[in-house]
Amino acid sequence: MPVTTVLxxxxxxxxxxxxxxxxxxxxxxxxxxxxxxxxxxxxxxxAVWKGTHAMVKNTGEKTNEExxxxxxxxxxxxxxxxxxxxxxxxxRTEFRKIREVCGFNPAAAExxxxxxxxxxxxxxxxxxxxxxxxxxxxxxxxxxxxxDFAWVTTYExxxxxxxxxxxxxxxxxxxxxxxxxxxxxxxxTGDDMPAAETGMRVFLxxxxxxxxxxxxxxxxxxxxxxxxxxxxxxCL
Numbered sequence: 362m363p364v365t366t367v368l369x370x371x372x373x374x375x376x377x378x379x380x381x382x383x384x385x386x387x388x389x390x391x392x393x394x395x396x397x398x399x400x401x402x403x404x405x406x407x408a409v410w411k412g413t414h415a416m417v418k419n420t421g422e423k424t425n426e427e428x429x430x431x432x433x434x435x436x437x438x439x440x441x442x443x444x445x446x447x448x449x450x451x452x453r454t455e456f457r458k459i460r461e462v463c464g465f466n467p468a469a470a471e472x473x474x475x476x477x478x479x480x481x482x483x484x485x486x487x488x489x490x491x492x493x494x495x496x497x498x499x500x501x502x503x504x505x506x507x508x509d510f511a512w513v514t515t516y517e518x519x520x521x522x523x524x525x526x527x528x529x530x531x532x533x534x535x536x537x538x539x540x541x542x543x544x545x546x547x548x549x550t551g552d553d554m555p556a557a558e559t560g561m562r563v564f565l566x567x568x569x570x571x572x573x574x575x576x577x578x579x580x581x582x583x584x585x586x587x588x589x590x591x592x593x594x595x596c597l
Contacts, residue, residue, distance in 0.1 A: 362541045362597065363542070363596065363597060364481070364542060364543065364544045364562065364593070365482060365542045366481060366484065366536065366538045366542055366543045366545065367476045367482070367483050367484075367541075367544045367546060367593065368482050368483075368484045368485075368486035368529075368532060368543055368545045368546065368556070368561075369473065369483065369484070369485055369486060369546050369547075370486060370487055370545075370546060370547035370548060370549070370551060370552075370553050370566075371462055371487035371496070371499055371500070372487065372488075372499070373547075373548040373549065373566075373568075373571060374468040374469075374546060374547050374548045374566050374569070374570035375465065375466075375470075375473070375485075375500075375503045376463055376464070376469070376502055376546055377464030377465065377466050377504050377568060377569050378462070378569065379569075380465060380571075382462040383440075383459065383460075383462055383463065384461045386458075386459045386461075386475065387456075387459055387481055388402075388406050389493065390404055390407075390451075390455050390456065390458060391405070391409070391451060391455075392495060393453045394403050394447075394455050395444075395447065395451070398447060398474070399556055403520075404436075406448065406467065407434055407435045407493060408432075408437065411432050411435075411436065412428075412429040412430070412432040412433050413429070413490050414430050414432075415428050415432040415562065416428050416489075416490050416516065416522050416525070417490075417522045417523075417525075419512065419520060419521055419522060419525075420521075421521060421527065422518040422520075423520065424516070424517060424518070424519065424520055425489050425490065425516035425517075425519050425520065425521075425522065426468060426492070426516045426517045427577075429490075430442065430445070431517060433594070435464045436472040439588075449492065449494060452491070452492050452494035452495040452498070453494045454499075456494070456495050457466075457498050457537060460498075460502045460537055463499075464554055465502070465503070465504070466503075466586070466588035467504065467570070468503050468585075468587075468588070469503050469504070469505075470503060470504040470509075471586075472521065472586050472590060472593075473505060473509055473510075474597075475506050475593070476565070476593065477509070478529070479593075479597060481593075481597075482511050482536060482538065483509070483510055483511060484510055484511050484512040484513070484532060485500065485510040485512070485513040485514065486514055486529070486532050486545065486547075486556075487499075487513070487514055487520055488514075488523045488552060489514040489515050489516050489518070489519035489521075489522060489528075490516055490522060491516060491560070492515060492516055492517060493513075493515040493517055493518075493546050496513060496515050498515060500546075509537050511544070512532065512536045514528075514532060514533050518535075519531065522554075523549075523553065523555070524552045524553035524555040525555075526555055526556070526558045527542075527551065529545065529555075529556045529559045529561060530559055532557075539560075540556075540559040540560035540561045541560045541561070543556075543561045543562070544559075544561065544562045544563070544564060544596060545561050545562070545563045545564070546563075546564045546566055547563075547564075547565065548565065548566045548567070548568065548569050548571055549571040549572075549573075549574045550565065550570075550571065550573065550574075550576055550581070551571065551572075551573040551574070552571075554566070554581055557581075562582075562596065563578065563581055563582070563583040564581070564582045564584075564589055564592055564593075565578055565582065565583035566583070566584075566585070566586070566589060567583050567584060567585060568586070588592040
């Protein structure tokens with residue numbers, strides 16, 4: 362079946378980044394912003410990770426947003442829900458400054474534009490552990506806008522996370538496609554390549570490669586954006 366749709370990962374794929382630097386800047390800014398509300402930095406970081414792990418294990422009964430806040434409330438109590446507006450404001454404002462530790466590759470937007478010009482549907486299949494405000498910011502750091510994509514996964518609109526194959530099936534359902542007509546492009550063998558289990562084609566972008574377990578990446582079509590473009594052309 363010809364490829365009609367390309368799903369792109371964001372962090373490390375369209376948006377070059379060093380994950381350690383990103384996380385350091387993210388948690389530093391988040392804990393400083395929330396400290397006046399009584400959140401102890403180390404405890405807040407642990408709570409965010411607990412919520413993140415709960416989202417990764419989500420089996421679809423609730424949205425990732427609901428799962429995250431249920432885990433957060435289990436630590437801090439129902440009263441913390443009153444602080445959701447402050448967390449949301451952080452992702453709209455202070456979070457923007459994290460851009461300084463991320464890279465930029467013009468080939469990312471060029472490749473998305475190439476796909477759209479070729480008549481392909483393009484979706485942003487970023488692991489939906491962040492709210493839309495944070496995802497919208499990160500999209501803009503690539504030189505693109507949310508409107509460049511037919512669908513963008515966020516913690517508000519998703520009920521699964523990578524590497525669960527049901528995450529990829531859900532994206533297909535949202536955009537009216539079947540996996541066999543889709544190509545998943547990502548930089549992480551652990552999170553992105555499991556899309557192949559659904560019947561999708563996959564391409565491993567190696568610019569910011571993540572390869573937990575040091576597996577053999579030659580089992581996947583792989584390379585830089587130039588190689589990706591050639592691969593997409595061959596799939597049309």
